Amino acid sequence: MEFAMHFRHSNGNLHIKASGGFNDTAAESLLDLFCREYPAGGRVFVDTEGLDQVHPSGRRVLSSKLVCTPVPRESLFFMGEKGFQMAPDGTRVLIVNREKTHGASEQGKAGNGKTGHRCCGKCAHCKCRYEHAD
Secondary structure, three states, rough: OOOOOEEEEEEOEEEEEEEEEEEEEHHHHHHHHHHHHHHOOOOOOEEEEEEEEEHHHHHHHHHHHHHHHHHHHHHHHEEEOOHHHHOOHHHHHHHOOOEEEEOHHHHHHHOOOOOEEEEEEEEOOOOHOOOOOO
């Protein structure tokens, strides 16, 4: 699968969702995005969940050329298991617990008006309680 990125800005931070294969060409694209879109003083979060594979050449290029971007290593965070394979030294990897959450439409059915919550498996008015056998 070909490498692709989608990004957005939120609260002064840059959030990137990567997919496909991460090789040297993909690393160059990611570094170029850092140069164009990094908000000074913000953090950069790279979600690696959509990556198929991380080639060693991609990590080498990312690590060696990161100094050419305005992104400080301490402001760069990789999210997901593939982050361990691509994160240059001095950056951090976050493992995100992607628990089931309920959106407003399901909450509306339950009648409590909240915009969403993390499922504990013991919800009184939702289907998820049947999925969690104790």
